Structure formats: structure tokens, C-alpha cells
Amino acid sequence: DVQLVESGGDLVQPGGSLRLSCVGSGFTFSNYPMNWVRQAPGKGLEWISYINGASKLIYYTDSVKGRFTVSRDNGKNSLYLQMNSLRPEDTAVYYCARDRPDWAVDYWGQGTLVTVSS
Amino acid sequence: QSALSQPASVSGSPGQSITISCTGTSSDIGGYNFVSWYQQHPGQAPKLMIYDVNNRPSGVSTRFSGSKSGSTASLTISGLQTEDEADYYCFSYAGSRGLVFGGGTKLTVL
Numbered sequence: 154d155v156q157l158v159e160s161g162g163d164l165v166q167p168g169g170s171l172r173l174s175c176v177g178s179g180f181t182f183s184n185y186p187m188n189w190v191r192q193a194p195g196k197g198l199e200w201i202s203y204i205n206g207a208s209k210l211i212y213y214t215d216s217v218k219g220r221f222t223v224s225r226d227n228g229k230n231s232l233y234l235q236m237n238s239l240r241p242e243d244t245a246v247y248y249c250a251r252d253r254p255d256w257a258v259d260y261w262g263q264g265t266l267v268t269v270s271s
Numbered sequence: 272q273s274a275l276s277q278p279a280s281v282s283g284s285p286g287q288s289i290t291i292s293c294t295g296t297s298s299d300i301g302g303y304n305f306v307s308w309y310q311q312h313p314g315q316a317p318k319l320m321i322y323d324v325n326n327r328p329s330g331v332s333t334r335f336s337g338s339k340s341g342s343t344a345s346l347t348i349s350g351l352q353t354e355d356e357a358d359y360y361c362f363s364y365a366g367s368r369g370l371v372f373g374g375g376t377k378l379t380v381l
Binding site for chain 2: 188190198200212248253257259261262263264
């Protein structure tokens with residue numbers, strides 16, 4: 154079975170940094186693009202970042218460009234999100250999500266909570 | 272990056288049909304046939320219901336269907352059931368901008 158397990162969420166002060174990780178299993182990780190999607194408390198889904206299997210194509214939503222960096226290590230079946238200069242509005246559950254790959258997400262992790270607060 | 276536009280809420284009675292619209296631009300929905308729809312129940316991760324505008328993944332009920340006209344995509348649920356009550360999100364490829372979600376629609380089954 155396909156599984157995605159995120160980790161790394163925590164309480165961090167504004168301006169701080171955090172690195173999220175996601176480990177995939179049950180599929181050939183390198184064959185699939187991956188996304189990060191977040192959901193602020195009581196709010197809708199927000200797509201954050203996309204990375205293709207070879208890390209050659211990367212996209213970010215405007216609000217995180219220059220602050221967040223997505224990467225992957227196919228040897229470790231792992232996806233990462235380095236988050237710098239965190240703001241209170243970055244508070245959300247962050248989901249790791251597998252792309253079909255035709256720009257649709259077919260599997261989601263359980264999410265990891267990031268809280269940015271002083 | 273503006274979110275795609277969805278109605279905040281829709282409602283229907285069991286057995287009825289409802290349609291949720293998702294309006295974008297020629298740079299996202301209107302430019303590509305890469306629109307997907309997700310169902311999310313409270314406290315759960317989203318679930319893929321429709322991909323590539325009008326395709327259902329294995330295991331998704333045939334009561335769910337998708338379509339697109341110009342820059343507006345639609346999700347139709349026929350024969351409403353109480354378990355369909357959830358939040359629904361559209362999602363589209365947007366070229367160099369990456370991807371974009373709709374703001375979400377809360378479906379209430381009365």
C-alpha cells in the first residue's frame with residue numbers, strides 16, 4: 154500500500170526555520186512528482202510546492218518563494234521542505250502529496266502541524 | 272496567485288443532484304485539461320474524486336462526475352447521500368505558476 158509519512162512539524166517563533174520531511178513507501182518514489190499542500194486551521198487547502206521525480210522541475214506558490222525550498226532524495230524515498238523566515242500566516246497542517254503524475258494528487262500523508270507564534 | 276473561485280456553500284436533499292462550479296482563467300482551467308476535485312471530511316486528508324476534468328479514480332462512485340466549459344469546471348454529484356456531506360475543492364494546473372486550488376465549497380445534505 155502507498156504510504157506517505159510526514160514529520161518535523163513544531164512550534165517555532167516568527168522569523169525562525171523548520172525542515173519538514175516526508176517518507177514514501179509502497180511505490181517507486183523516484184517515478185512520481187510530489188507536492189506540499191497546507192491547510193491553515195479552519196481554512197481551505199493551499200498548494201505550496203511541486204517537484205518532479207528528477208528534481209528538474211520545481212514550482213512554488215508566490216507567498217513562499219524565496220523563503221521555502223523543496224527537495225527530494227530518491228535514494229531515501231524522501232521529500233523535504235526547508236522553511237525559512239517563517240511568519241504567523243504560515244501556521245498550518247502541511248501535507249505531503251503524491252502527484253499521479255498529471256497534476257492531480259492521488260495520495261496524501263496524514264499531515265504535520267506547523268505553528269508559528271511567539 | 273489567486274485561488275480559483277468556488278461557491279462557499281451548496282446544499283441539497285438526499286437523492287437530489289447538485290453542481291459545484293470552479294471558475295478560473297485562461298491561464299489555468301481554461302488553458303489545460305488538468306482539473307481535479309477533492310472531497311475532505313472533517314479531520315481527514317483530502318480524497319481524489321475526479322482527475323483530468325472528467326475521470327474517476329478506481330473506487331469512486333459513478334455518482335460523481337466532472338466537466339469543463341471554457342474557464343469554468345464543474346463537479347456534479349447525483350443521488351445525494353448523507354455521507355457526501357463534506358468540503359469539496361477544485362485544483363488546476365496553471366502553467367508556469369504551478370498549481371492552484373479553489374477556495375473550497377461546503378456541501379450540506381439536508
